Amino acid sequence: MTDFILGIDAGGTKTLGRLLHLASGRSWQLKMGSASLTNDYNNAAATLYQLISNLFEQARCTGDQVTVVAGVPGAGNLQLRKSLELHLAELCPQLWITTDAKTSVWGANNGQPVAVVALGTGSVGMRLEPNGEERQFGGWGFNIGDEGSGAILGKMAVREVLDEFDRSRGFASALAKAVTAVIGTDPANILGWLKHAAVNDFSRLAPLVLPLAANCPQAAKVFARYLKDVVELIDLTCLEVRLPIVILGGLAEGTIPHLPARIRQHIIPAAGTSVDGALLLAKKWRSGELEKTEPRL
Structure with missing residues (x-):
């Protein structure tokens, strides 16, 4: 041994x-x-x-x-x-x-029964049931899934900013100014950034969204989409079973206060x-x- x-x-x-x-x-x-x-x-x-x-x-x-x-x-x-x-x-x-x-x-x-939802660069739901069985939900990766993750939140922010540019030919919103400080304002530079952007590059944009959501309509729109994805992942992970819920990952702290009360009442701190x-x-x-x-x- x-x-x-x-x-x-x-x-x-x-x-x-x-x-x-x-x-x-x-x-x-x-x-x-x-x-x-x-x-x-x-x-x-x-x-x-x-x-x-x-x-x-x-x-x-x-x-x-x-x-x-x-x-x-x-x-x-x-x-x-x-x-x-x-x-x-x-x-x-x-x-x-x-x-x-x-x-x-x-x-x-x-090691006791629990439902865990991780909101980091990627996202995944996992539960440990009273009979010891484990089940995983989501976690399919950035290319096809990872809804509720930092990488997808960052990608949605970029998409919203590019939609703003297509509508107005400019970057006037607070979200657009924050994102273009990273990806650039010239279309050629943006295309270059998008060509080489990896999962972590999109994820690094996620923390820009939440601080702006209260006063920037574009950021609020993106955050609302993200929050909908998180709620769906939590509901899927807890489907047909009532367990304590733990939310993990870099986005957890900023997300938990915005979750519905029906979910928050079952959340416990991670042991x-x-x-x-x-x-x-x-x-x-x-x-x-x-x-x-x-x-x-």
């Missing part, structure tokens, strides 16, 4: 890892850049390899001493997950690559993070209490 457990929460903007020595309780933590299999597999593989290697070096341990669980966006794609497991197999033989939704739902309520969930899964897997499984879609 291994002496250490390592929990990893990868994401579209940052990746966090915590290595724990079970006997002493001593821990080592490290934060690195983005690691999403969907958005950039090669970057994700390199980031995770470096993070794990650096933590092993800090703790002066080897891979055969550690049980590793990593929650990674895009891990629902079996081909990408298997490829990543192969890439990391020599470094850490006891490895479980799963979705960041799974690690989040296990951390949010200390732990996705890293905590990964560590809990690692501990249970290490002891034989839990087998490697993936959520039912």
Whole structure:
């Protein structure tokens, strides 16, 4: 049986890892850049390899001493997950690559039943039911889904600003001024930005919307669309079952006050993070209490 457990929460903007020595309780933590299999597999593989290697070096341990669980966006794609497991197999033989939704739902309520909706660069709903079954909702990625995410909110903001330009041949609104400070005002520059814009580029525009929504009609329009998407994702995640709700992610704090009262009354603070969930899964897997499984879609 291994002496250490390592929990990893990868994401579209940052990746966090915590290595724990079970006997002493001593821990080592490290934060690195983005690691999403969907958005950039090669970057994700390199980031995770470096993070794990650096933590092993800090703790002066080897891979055969550690049980590793990593929650990674895009891990629902079996081909990408298997490829990543192969890439990391020599470094850490006891490895479980799963979705960041799974690690989040296990951390949010200390492994107890809960519905979790994550509003970050991407979006996903996940619930852990009283019978121990897990179900995932959404999380299909930026190209076809991720409604209620920072990336889609940023994309909607750009679209609204371009609609304003098409109507008036200018950028007069507060939202337009904020967005064009990033993407430019000349149509040729905007087209250049759009050609090279990645998921994270759109996501970085999301924080511009909420502060303007109270006084800028264009920002209010975009935020209302975003909020509708979030409510639909929460309702879908909680369909046919009543569970406490945890809202996670960088957009959570600014979104919760605007949710309907029927949803807010069931929201509880998160008991732990996705890293905590990964560590809990690692501990249970290490002891034989839990087998490697993936959520039912």
